[in-house]
Amino acid sequence: MIPRHRIAALLAGWVLALAAQAQTQSRPAAGTAAGPAPADSALESAIRQRFARSKSAAEKFTVRVQGGVATIEGKTDVVQRKSAATRMAKAAGAKKVVNNVEVRAAARDKASANLATGRRRVQVKRSEVPR
Numbered sequence: 001m002i003p004r005h006r007i008a009a010l011l012a013g014w015v016l017a018l019a020a021q022a023q024t025q026s027r028p029a030a031g032t033a034a035g036p037a038p039a040d041s042a043l044e045s046a047i048r049q050r051f052a053r054s055k056s057a058a059e060k061f062t063v064r065v066q067g068g069v070a071t072i073e074g075k076t077d078v079v080q081r082k083s084a085a086t087r088m089a090k091a092a093g094a095k096k097v098v099n100n101v102e103v104r105a106a107a108r109d110k111a112s113a114n115l116a117t118g119r120r121r122v123q124v125k126r127s128e129v130p131r
Helices: 004-026 040-053 055-059 080-092 105-117
Strands: 062-066 069-076 096-103
Touching: 040 055, 040 062, 040 069, 040 080, 055 069, 055 080, 069 080, 080 096
Parallel strands: 069 096
Antiparallel strands: 062 069
């Protein structure tokens, strides 16, 4: 005859094993989001805060979010700010970004002239930058 404490120990081990198995099956697969996507209003607010803290704040871009897709509109005098707006929206958590920012003609002409003359930005090593 098997003692009661051994039966209790076997039963407890079996219950723990079933619980562990159920827990591993309910976990999300690797590479998927761990939690629900942020609400559209929260995402829109996060994108606006990122714009406010950046140099793009002067551009006064408008942002709308619907279903996790951010739509950015506005005008800019700096070519790089259009792509920076997309990066900031993605970093804030947007699934997709529709960038309708218009780069003014003067900025496009200036960028074209810089490329035509071969002018490039100066490369600065991080060790040379004072902290």
